[in-house]
Amino acid sequence: MVRLYMVLRLPITDYPLLMKGTHLGEFEELVLLTIAALVNDAYSVAICDELAKHAGRPVKLGVVHAVLHRLERKGYVKSRLGEATSVRGGKRKRYYTVTNGGKAALVRAKEVRDSLWNVIPEFSLKHP
Amino acid sequence: MKARRDPRPPRWAQRLLNWYCRPELAEDLEGDLNEMFSHNWRVLGPFRAKLIYWLDVIKFCRPYTIKRPEPSKLLPNMIMLSSYFKSATRNIARSKLFSAINIIGLSVGMSVGLLLIAMLTDLLSYDRFHEKRDRIYRVTSQLQRNGDRSSGHMATTSLLAGKEIKESLTGVEDVAVIHRGFMGDITYEEKVVPFGGLMADDSFFNIFSFRLLEGNSRTALREPFSIVLTETLARKLFGGENAMGKSVSIWGRDFSVTGIVQDPARFSHMRFDALGSLSTRTITEKDNAYETMWENIWNAYAYVLLPPNASAESLQQRLDEICQRKANAVASGYVQLSLQPMREIVIGQNLGNQIGPYMGSTVVWVFSAMTLVVILSACFNYTNLSTARSFRRLKEVGIRKTMGAVKRNLLVQFVTESVVIAFLALIFAVGIFVIIRPHFISMEYSLQEMLVMDLSPKLIGLFILFALLVGIAAGFFPALFLSRLNAVSLFKGGWTRPPFRKITGRKILVVFQFVISIMFISGTVVIYDQYKHFLSYDLGYNTENILNIRLGDNNADALRDELAKLPEVAGQSQSQLVMSIGNYFSTIMKNPADPSDSAQVYYNRVDENFLVLHDFKLIAGRNFNPKSPHDTLEREVIVSAGVLRRFNIGADDPWKAIGMTVNVDHTDLQIVGVVEDFQYGQANNSTTKEVVFRQLLPEYARYLNVKLVTNDLRSTYEKVEQIWSTFDPNHPLQAKFLDDQLEESFRGFSASVKAGGFIAILVVCIASLGLLGMVIYTAEIRLREMSIRKVFGASEARILYQLARGFIVLLGTAIAIAVPLTFLFFDRILLPEVANHAPLTWFEMVSGAGVVLTLAATMILSQTLKVARSKPAEVLRTE
Structure with missing residues (x-):
């Protein structure tokens, strides 16, 4: 019986071992940056608000959630549950922090941009 | 005080979220939603906040948030299921009488469901083979x-x-x-x-x-x-x-x-x-x-x-x-x-001139609705009996709860029980289905053409699914009720009296069943009476003993001369079509008084003997003159009084129309006669008053109408057949008596009478079974009470009344609802659609109530008498 359990249990572990492609999308990058910026206070609603403030457009909570989930699966962030507070009906917050892999991905993305910026002749973008 | 209340997110939305969402994500998701909610509450107000909460919960339903099935729980679930199954079969075996009542009731109801499923499966498999x-x-x-x-x-x-x-x-x-x-x-x-x-x-x-x-x-x-x-x-x-x-x-x-x-x-x-x-x-x-x-x-x-x-x-x-x-x-x-x-x-609009077999969507809908009613009625039986008898299971529920069963376990257990009953019923239902299938198919010609209803694997799969559904539908409410009971209160000595005080729901179900029963019986009787009415309807001409022979390619005159030798043949005529059975030929007729006006008129081409043979009443003018075989022109026309009214010619005096030249079908013809109005279309069609008789040219002769005077129609028919076989050996004789054709043309009615009657019997059966169950049960639990009453001197009649009172009230209510409802349905909705219908009678209205009352009284009496006659000493001895 115990063996049967094991057999049945195994194939279901679907994350985070499985790295599904490590490409960092544009919105993913923004979210990752926001997490880094918020340091110890990065949980979904705060990320959402912060992002909305900087981007100047409303950001949907559902979208942020999906992206956080994806980032975690790619190994760029890790999360832990915080303390319960009365504000959220007794539900705990999930705080995110950027992993080393996430930092590396951010740096890589910045490098790509910078190298491209460097190629651009200065005058072509100077114009208002 | 009210304003100070803490904002609370909608509870059902939270439940939904926790139901579908993976537990590791649910907590912080719900927290986030709660946070947004209290923010929205302050900014946007309660209503918008709640709405947004709901929408968000629904929007969060994404592939990554949905629960995965947990294989680790599969095995315990399987083990529990087999335990549920075992206790279900034991419970079924323990109360054999009630299980039998449930199984028979359900199987009767389900057999109709099986018919419907088989029919729909057949209909939906039409034209599947066309790739495009x-x-x-x-x-x-x-x-x-x-x-x-x-x-x-x-x-x-x-x-x-x-x-x-x-x-x-x-x-x-x-x-x-x-x-x-x-x-x-x-x-x-x-x-x-x-x-x-x-x-x-x-x-x-x-x-x-x-x-x-x-x-x-x-x-x-x-x-x-x-x-x-x-x-x-x-x-x-x-x-x-x-x-x-x-x-x-x-x-x-x-x-x-x-x-x-x-x-x-x-x-x-x-x-x-x-x-x-x-x-x-x-x-x-x-x-x-x-x-x-x-x-x-x-x-x-x-x-x-x-x-x-x-x-x-x-x-x-x-x-x-x-x-x-x-x-x-x-x-x-x-x-x-x-x-x-x-x-x-195949299942769609009711169109005329179909290329092949089809079934109108109306038929399908009506049949589906009736089936649903029957199945519901059967499910109600189960629901009623189970909730009524629920207090026999209270101890069991209490113990199970004490042992750690939660509501859901009990729910599944009781639903399993009803599903097992439904599957047992399915076995009987398939038996009934196999028996009634040939009768169902042969009920109507179009069904015969279209349906096979073979027990294919696909159909059996559907049947099993159906049984599962019926089981769940029947058992869900009793299960919900039983599983909600509180274990502690059950043990506090609650089980001498059922805790289920709200019995109104059950009463409503019983009343519903009887209302349906009464309506079906009365409805069937009404349709049967209408059918009889139309069969004996005065069409305006004589239809008795007229044999219509389809001529095919044969020469009408030659056959006529052969048949004339038979002594039984009183007269013969020829025509293009047989009227009053739903055949319509129409053409355009111009108004002789107003050239810009023209109208559609129905016609039949007949020879000079036709009107005489059928006793049409000429109100003006004369019959056609015999036509010489060399004369191949149409010259004369005989019109019905309806035509005169339509064109307003000679409406007051039909003689005025005689001799007028009218243009019919682009040909100028002279009106030589006017006949009284008659039924050109079927008796239930009042829109065919404008009819003209045209002269029959030999190439249009399709039927030979033979009037027979004999007491032995069968042997005369055989003689006709013999003459035909020497006359045209290649084709069998296609001849029908006009009266039979009229009857056939109302086969839709007779089919509805059969179907309605059949369903009425089923519904009554189911309702009676349910009532029987309730009566037996009541008699059982009130046996001691009645014995004590008897000891104190209550008479048998008094006890009968005591027991039956509740049921009589229920039946009375059912009758009071059903009879006016039936009357209104036929009087206001159905019959106005049917032209020339017979008026509703009192007998039709009370017939359903009568049948149901008789059946119910028999059952109530048989059981209550048993109680009333029981000896108190024997009953109370063991107390």
Whole structure:
């Protein structure tokens, strides 16, 4: 019986071992940056608000959630549950922090941009 | 105080979230939503906040948030399920009587459900074999005459419309034009085989997936006088010989065989023995101007094949344009063309002139509704009995709860029980289904044509699914009720009296069952009475002992002379069609007083003996004069009083109309007689008052009407048959008595009487079983009470009354609801739709109540008497 359990249990572990492609999308990058910026206070609603403030457009909570989930699966962030507070009906917050892999991905993305910026002749973008 | 209340997110939304969301994500998700909610509450107000919460919960339902099935729980679940199964079977075995009542009731109800499922499965498998099925549309038409009633909606259209669509419309992949009425005898050397088929053009095999076994699918139907035979017909005609290229003769013309097609599938709405090429008609009907007229929408079919991804709406628009353009082609009317998808041909709009078998959606809906009522009624039995008897299970529920069962476990357990009962019922239901299937199919001719209802694996799968559904539906409410009980209160000595005080729900169910029973019985009686009424309806002429013989290709006069030798033959006449049984021939008649006015009139072509033979009442003028065989012109016409009223000629004095020249069907005719109004259409059709009798030219004679004077119709019929067989040995005699034909024409009524009667019996059975269960149960639990009453001196009658009172109130309520409801339904809704109907009678209204009362009284009395007669000493001895 115990063996049967094991057999049945195994194939279901679907994350985070499985790295599904490590490409960092544009919105993913923004979210990752926001997490880094918020340091110890990065949980979904705060990320959402912060992002909305900087981007100047409303950001949907559902979208942020999906992206956080994806980032975690790619190994760029890790999360832990915080303390319960009365504000959220007794539900705990999930705080995110950027992993080393996430930092590396951010740096890589910045490098790509910078190298491209460097190629651009200065005058072509100077114009208002 | 109210304003200070903490904002609370909608509870059901939270439940939904926790139900679908993976537990590791649920907590912080819900927290986030709560945070947003309290923010929104302050900013946007309670209503918007709640709405947004709900929407967010729904929006969060994404692949990554949804729970995965947990295999680790599968095994315990399986073990629990087998335990549920075991306790279910034990419980069923423990109370055998009630289980039996439940099983029989459910199986009766389910058998009808099985019929419906089998029927729908058959109907939905129609035309599946056409590969391009989803892109095929049929062009249907409707002819509207100015200021007159429009013709019915027809499945047919005009040849011209088919041609127009084919030639002028872009964005149509292909159009198949088909003409009906390709039938008769096909002759090859010595062999003569009767056949029925269609004429089609060369697009036929491109659009439909009928498999051509031999021949070229693109050219087989191109040349005039080509014929494609079905395998069966080819075998009949040629035996083993190769048929291709052979010449066969039809209507005295030679056709060459250009293809062999597989027999049309059983589930094809189009059936044929042979296909002729449509181009044949351009030669045979060259001189027939009506053939290509825009208003001749009665004989051809057009099937359009749309390109992939094209929309039917845009094609409909272009059809509308064609109709507009052709508006002037019809003298005083308008033809509207519409499209009907192929999948809606068999179960869809009730169209006239169908190409093959079909079932109107009304029939399907009515049958489905009735079935639903029967099944519901059966489920109510289960629900009622289980909740009523629930207190027998209280200890069990209490113990299970104490042992750690949660609500859901109990729910599943009780539902399992009802599902097991439903499966037991399914076994009986399949038995009943197999027994009633042949009767059901033979109930109506169209059912016979269309349905097979074989027990295929697919059907059995559906049956099992159905049983599962019924089980869940029947058991869900008792299960919910039982599983909600509180364990502690159960043990506090609660089980001498059922805790279920709200018995009104149960009463409503019982009343519902009896209302339905009464309505079904009364309804069946009403329809039966209407049926009888229409059969004996005075049509305005005499229909007695008239044998209508279909002439086929035989010479009417020669047969007449042969038959005249029989002593039983009192008179004979010839006609083009048999009236009053739902055949309609109509044409255009111009108003002699006002040339701009014309109207549709119905007609029949008859010889000079017809009116006399049928006792038509001439109110003015005379009968037709006998026609000499050399005279091939129509000259005279006899009109009905309705025609005079329509055109306002001689309405006050019919003699004024005599001698008038009127234009009928583009021919000037002289009115020589006026007959009293009679029923040209069926007795329940009052729209056919304008009828003209035209002179019968020999080529139109289709029927020989023979009046017989004899006491032994059967032997006379045999004599007629004998004469026929010497006269035309190739074809069997096709003759029917007019009275039989009239009866047949109301077979829809008789079928509804049979179906209604059958369902009424089932509903009554189910309701009675339910009542029986309730009565037995009440008698059982009140046995001690009644014994004590008896000890204190209550009489038997008093006890009977005590026990039966509750049921009598229920029955009374049911009758008080059902009788007026039935009356209103027939008086206000159904019968106004039926012309010439018989008035409702008191008997019809009280019949249902009477039957139900008698049955219920028998059951109540039988059980309560047992209680009333029981000896108190025996009952109370053990207390």
